[in-house]
Amino acid sequence: MDFLTSLTAKMPTFLASAAGEASEASLFEKFGVNWPKFLAQVLLFLIVYMILSKFAFKPIMVILEERKQRIAESEENLKKIAAELEAADLKRGEIISEANSRAERLVTEARESAESVAEKKRAEATSEAALIIAKAREAGELEKNQAMAELKRDFGRLVVDTTGKVTGKVLSDDDQETINREISAQISL
Amino acid sequence: MIQGGLDALILEGLNPMPLLGKVSLFAEPFAEAKIFGWLTNSVFVAAFIALLLLWAARKATRNAQRVPTGFQNFFELIVEFLYSQVEQIVGQKLAPRVFPLLATIFIYVAVANWFGLLPGIGTIGFGSEPTKAFLTLSAHDHHVVPLLRPPTADLNLTLGMAAVFMLIWVYLTVRETGVIGFIKHTFGPKGGIKGALGMVLVPIFMFVGVIEIISIALRPVSLSLRLFGNVFAGENLMHVMSGLGDKAGAVVSFLISVLLPLPTFFLELLVGGLQAMVFALLCAVYIQLSTTHEEEEDH
Numbered sequence A: 001m002d003f004l005t006s007l008t009a010k011m012p013t014f015l016a017s018a019a020g021e022a023s024e025a026s027l028f029e030k031f032g033v034n035w036p037k038f039l040a041q042v043l044l045f046l047i048v049y050m051i052l053s054k055f056a057f058k059p060i061m062v063i064l065e066e067r068k069q070r071i072a073e074s075e076e077n078l079k080k081i082a083a084e085l086e087a088a089d090l091k092r093g094e095i096i097s098e099a100n101s102r103a104e105r106l107v108t109e110a111r112e113s114a115e116s117v118a119e120k121k122r123a124e125a126t127s128e129a130a131l132i133i134a135k136a137r138e139a140g141e142l143e144k145n146q147a148m149a150e151l152k153r154d155f156g157r158l159v160v161d162t163t164g165k166v167t168g169k170v171l172s173d174d175d176q177e178t179i180n181r182e183i184s185a186q187i188s189l
Numbered sequence B: 001m002i003q004g005g006l007d008a009l010i011l012e013g014l015n016p017m018p019l020l021g022k023v024s025l026f027a028e029p030f031a032e033a034k035i036f037g038w039l040t041n042s043v044f045v046a047a048f049i050a051l052l053l054l055w056a057a058r059k060a061t062r063n064a065q066r067v068p069t070g071f072q073n074f075f076e077l078i079v080e081f082l083y084s085q086v087e088q089i090v091g092q093k094l095a096p097r098v099f100p101l102l103a104t105i106f107i108y109v110a111v112a113n114w115f116g117l118l119p120g121i122g123t124i125g126f127g128s129e130p131t132k133a134f135l136t137l138s139a140h141d142h143h144v145v146p147l148l149r150p151p152t153a154d155l156n157l158t159l160g161m162a163a164v165f166m167l168i169w170v171y172l173t174v175r176e177t178g179v180i181g182f183i184k185h186t187f188g189p190k191g192g193i194k195g196a197l198g199m200v201l202v203p204i205f206m207f208v209g210v211i212e213i214i215s216i217a218l219r220p221v222s223l224s225l226r227l228f229g230n231v232f233a234g235e236n237l238m239h240v241m242s243g244l245g246d247k248a249g250a251v252v253s254f255l256i257s258v259l260l261p262l263p264t265f266f267l268e269l270l271v272g273g274l275q276a277m278v279f280a281l282l283c284a285v286y287i288q289l290s291t292t293h294e295e296e297e298d299h
Helices: A002-024 A035-167 A173-187 B041-061 B070-090 B095-115 B155-187 B195-243 B250-259 B261-291 B294-298
Strands: B124-127 B144-146
Touching: A035 A173, A035 B041, A035 B070, A035 B095, A035 B155, B041 B070, B041 B095, B041 B155, B070 B095, B070 B261, B095 B155, B095 B261, B155 B195, B155 B261, B195 B250, B195 B261, B250 B261
Parallel strands: none
Antiparallel strands: B124 B144
């Protein structure tokens, strides 16, 4: 309570003092603004501005710009490389596809050729076998005939010898001939 | 003399502690001689920051490599971030021209704001009555002229920066739209209104133009006072927080002066960056507003 009473009592004095000071000095003066200090600060700010502009921001901006360009170039190159890769992939696909079809064609051709050769060989083998068989048959027949002829001859001789020994007479050539002929006729199968 | 108008705001005798920390409202000169009147603790720190930025710029760009490392990488990160922000606001055409100015404003203000948070800045300085010590720590029962003061807590700097920006703004606006274009842009009918309706609305648009001119004229003041106010308030807050335990004994006072300002410290880190961004972005918006052509706005 005492505090409030004291405050109320002193408030007019305080306000009067503040108003008096405000009228005596301008706002800028009260804040200590004057030309020498102001110009000193302006000069310092301008120096900082010029120094930073020339020695800091300019070189850094140049580096940043260079880097931006390099990044843009790299991106452009990347796009080119991607396009080239895509084209190469496409081409590779085409080549593989072409190679596949060619290989397929070759395999087909080889298969067809092999089949044709096999067929030909088979036919040749068949005809050759047939020929061999025919020749064998002919030879067999010939051998059989020869054997038969030899058999007949031996048998005839045996009969003639036997007949000669049984009858005790020497058979003439005509008799032998006749006996041989009859035996041949009877043995003929 | 040093406390100036600030004392008028303190109701001495009523409050157990000052309403505001005893941070001077303005930067104080090192010497009494009038010829060195400009050399204040704020100008001294601003010059130091200028040198610091020069060193940083040299470090970042000397032997700059295509593949950045270390500080160059960090600097490029800031530059790229700021450039994209500026480009989004002012457009591709103007961005390369205004970027150095806006980036300088941001970096300079941010570094100045955060520099003020370093220990000793605003607290170590020349003592005055009653201690008369040459070098003393800040206390709340006597005044200390700080050796170093955050430059953005000096209206001369914020106003100077805003004034430089406004001069460049005028140059850019006249270059982009021409004097006639600027007058038409400010006082002419907006929103594509033409014909009879446009003629009827001419007085209203003229009035709006006058308000716009007043608003433009007040921009340097609003820009500078916003930044100054925020940083100055932060300084005061830190002083008050650190001085709350001054009368509670050495150990408690020490603990309080370390622990209590800690949350405020982080708040001030945030405010410092935020105010730098606000200042730079507002400048970018002012440029965009005055240099955008009517036909561009329509699209």
